[in-house]
Amino acid sequence: MADTKTKKGKAGAVDSAKSKGKDAVEPGRAENGARGAKDPFKASGVPPEQALDILQDMLLYRRFEERVEEAYAIGKIGGFCHIHIGQEGVAAGTIQPLVEDDYVISAYREHTQAIAKGVEPNAVMAELFGRVDGASGGKGGSMHIFSAARRFMGGHGIVGGQVPLAAGIAWKVKYRKEPNVVLCFMGDAAVNQGGFHEAMNMAAVWELPAIFVVENNKYGMGTAFDRVSTTDMITKAAPYGIEASTVNGQDVLATYAHFRDLAEEVRNGGGPRFVDVKCYRFRGHSMSDPVSGTYRPTEELEEMKEGADPIAVLRGQLMDAGHLDKEALEAMDVEARRISQEAVDFADASPQPGPEALYAHVWAEINENGRLFFDGRGQAPEGGG
Ligand SMILES: Cc1ncc(C[n+]2csc(CCOP(=O)(O)OP(=O)(O)O)c2C)c(N)n1
């Protein structure tokens, strides 16, 4: 497995992080992932045919987000909008090893994660456009994409707000003895929130089936992580005795292999896990921010785009091994563009919610089982498909 892993428990985690140095796994560096391996497919256990599917999916995520940027620029999308370009390897590598009934919950940079979890690109784009056919009926927007049917539980705008919710979902999974895991994404800024620490403690005490994933892109808006923390990311769940590991998210095969193994461990009752996924965003924090800004050197951005683009890394691995040529790649890209265009057309054609929608889904209702809360035995909320 192409990762560093801490031993369970406080001392183990701290020692490991210290001994490996601050950046034990640097995103994009060949020696830390399958990229540098002689046969990355063998090393990761991901056969080339499956790697081609992963490449197709990542191309879709990239093209989809490019269409989002365009639509935003011409005013078709309003409100906050955070692009995932550069971090596609995390969406594909962490979510694809899951099974359909596993849960995913995330923060606000979640468009491609929703697609990776099976939400239709059409429904994601329509949500961004604020239209009735959107995943949340057009009332959630970019930061609040939900699908109960796909077990994609949002889309949360409060930094770290989804982490205690993930613990709650994982508690439900355990209580009902369901064979599932909960994957909870958060940004690097979330680990300094109080809710994160409360949730880690409860997850550890109750041995919940949750994988807490930090998409560590080094910055929270314009603030570098090492300016707001005196300890390394990998130590953050150590006080609770949660096993932690790190992987290079720009190397999708290494990420996939890592999460395939982790999901198996957690599914089999191994308790919670914490993963520091090193990654990098190629765009500004949001659509209203400049791409590099003054908070990170342009050279750093260029170096990452040049040497650690997750799509280019996998493309190179497939081409080097003779599993992909230019024509096949072009055909895959055409397909990714076609689906993205279809999503834009679908969103454009979908109506705006009417004024009556203002009063829908505002109050909780008691369902047929006499329960106030959505408990899985009632109906999935409308638009949750
Ligand atoms: C509790 C809270 N505080 C502040 C904000 C404003 N805010 C929005 S995004 C963000 C930075 C989060 O960065 P990170 O968690 O690293 O995620 P990334 O944007 O890098 O994906 C901040 C401070 C917020 N949404 N919620």
Ligand SMILES: [Mg+2]
């Ligand atoms: Mg960040």
